[in-house]
Amino acid sequence: MRRSMILILAGLMSLVAPALAATPEQSAVPTVTGQELADALGQWDGYDFQDAGDAWPGALRDGPSATADPSDPYGADGTILILPPLDSPAHPVVTVRLTSMSGAAIWDHYQRIFNALGMTDTEQQAAYGALGQVLGQAYAQADDGEHTHAAAVDAGDYHVLWQSRTSGFESTDPAQPVPTFLMPAGGVTLEIVPIDEASVVVPMPEPTPTPTPAPTPRRTPRPTPTPTASASTGQVVPPPTHWVCDGISTAITDPLSKGWNVQRIDWGNHGKYDRVTITLNQFGKGGDGTQAIVQVMPTNEVASTLKVTAPSAGAQAVAIGLYQDVRLNWTLDRSLGLPAIPWLTMEKDNNGFPWIVLGTKANACYSIQAPAWTANHPKSTTPVQIVVDIKH
Numbered sequence: 339m340r341r342s343m344i345l346i347l348a349g350l351m352s353l354v355a356p357a358l359a360a361t362p363e364q365s366a367v368p369t370v371t372g373q374e375l376a377d378a379l380g381q382w383d384g385y386d387f388q389d390a391g392d393a394w395p396g397a398l399r400d401g402p403s404a405t406a407d408p409s410d411p412y413g414a415d416g417t418i419l420i421l422p423p424l425d426s427p428a429h430p431v432v433t434v435r436l437t438s439m440s441g442a443a444i445w446d447h448y449q450r451i452f453n454a455l456g457m458t459d460t461e462q463q464a465a466y467g468a469l470g471q472v473l474g475q476a477y478a479q480a481d482d483g484e485h486t487h488a489a490a491v492d493a494g495d496y497h498v499l500w501q502s503r504t505s506g507f508e509s510t511d512p513a514q515p516v517p518t519f520l521m522p523a524g525g526v527t528l529e530i531v532p533i534d535e536a537s538v539v540v541p542m543p544e545p546t547p548t549p550t551p552a553p554t555p556r557r558t559p560r561p562t563p564t565p566t567a568s569a570s571t572g573q574v575v576p577p578p579t580h581w582v583c584d585g586i587s588t589a590i591t592d593p594l595s596k597g598w599n600v601q602r603i604d605w606g607n608h609g610k611y612d613r614v615t616i617t618l619n620q621f622g623k624g625g626d627g628t629q630a631i632v633q634v635m636p637t638n639e640v641a642s643t644l645k646v647t648a649p650s651a652g653a654q655a656v657a658i659g660l661y662q663d664v665r666l667n668w669t670l671d672r673s674l675g676l677p678a679i680p681w682l683t684m685e686k687d688n689n690g691f692p693w694i695v696l697g698t699k700a701n702a703c704y705s706i707q708a709p710a711w712t713a714n715h716p717k718s719t720t721p722v723q724i725v726v727d728i729k730h
Contacts, residue, residue, distance in 0.1 A: 412525025652697025
């Protein structure tokens with residue numbers, strides 16, 4: 339089966355070679371805006387960019403095809419988002435289900451976007467090499483569990499970020515013989531980020547520290563919970579539209595009544611606000627229904643009020659408590675180096691409830707979103723993202 343996976347991957351990557359050969363080397367190109375990218379792609383048959391509506395206000399979207407499921411969390415047979423503002427450098431996101439990677443259309447998407455952004459042959463080869471890396475890992479490591487793999491390269495004025503996600507295998511026809519190769523259920527996301535901006539869908543990798551000689555190697559007491567590839571669910575979380583600036587508490591309830599595990603924490607500077615993303619994956623049966631509750635207080639009152647470690651920086655604390663049916667088996671206490679969130683801590687209180695505490699400036703405004711738990715349209719998906727934004 340492993341050999342079949344390698345042959346399939348080799349066949350997919352062979353589709354790229356003819357397109358690369360037709361691309362002339364370029365030394366410099368003008369900056370392409372989001373609207374210009376949409377216009378350039380629109381000159382080709384099959385592209386029809388429309389307002390992304392509620393999925394991402396201000397963005398443009400093309401795909402998936404009319405015969406595909408528009409709610410597919412992996413992008414079905416190919417979905418392109420061009421993120422706002424459209425008069426700024428282009429910031430595209432392309433998602434596709436693995437079962438559609440064998441079609442020529444998705445490779446056309448990649449190639450035409452690379453060309454429109456002025457990437458050279460060398461830069462495109464590096465980008466496709468990173469794609470081959472995450473595809474190879476997706477096929478080789480697929481099993482009944484959930485797996486996420488990421489790779490990133492710099493290409494001219496852009497960061498090219500790839501992420502593959504798998505969760506089990508695609509269903510098969512019970513009336514047919516068991517196939518030699520089971521197709522992983524999952525997808526691939528491409529996010530191309532202007533060099534001076536932060537990613538919003540695929541987490542930006544942290545710089546690799548320069549190794550220094552150590553006289554005696556030491557084993558760390560626990561894995562360092564530094565953000566790596568995000569276990570994104572394909573949920574597109576738009577910028578905040580509602581800010582809470584008066585310090586009142588808010589709460590979001592899980593209408594699915596699942597059990598959850600705190601899988602990872604990610605953070606980043608989004609220009610006008612800093613964002614912390616709490617990713618939960620399903621764990622156990624649940625039953626009582628989780629609540630994400632925000633409490634705001636002076637940082638020096640955190641320890642006595644919440645019975646958890648207070649952030650070491652920030653005059654005010656914005657604390658997110660996860661009540662009922664949430665497991666946490668690791669901790670955080672570190673500087674984030676963000677303008678609005680200089681410090682973050684995470685641990686369980688005396689009752690075993692997890693708290694993620696953000697050290698912020700005084701009188702900070704916050705926003706909290708959990709798209710999968712939207713009251714009118716809850717989505718039974720895993721993992722789930724709870725997003726907290728703090729205004730600069």
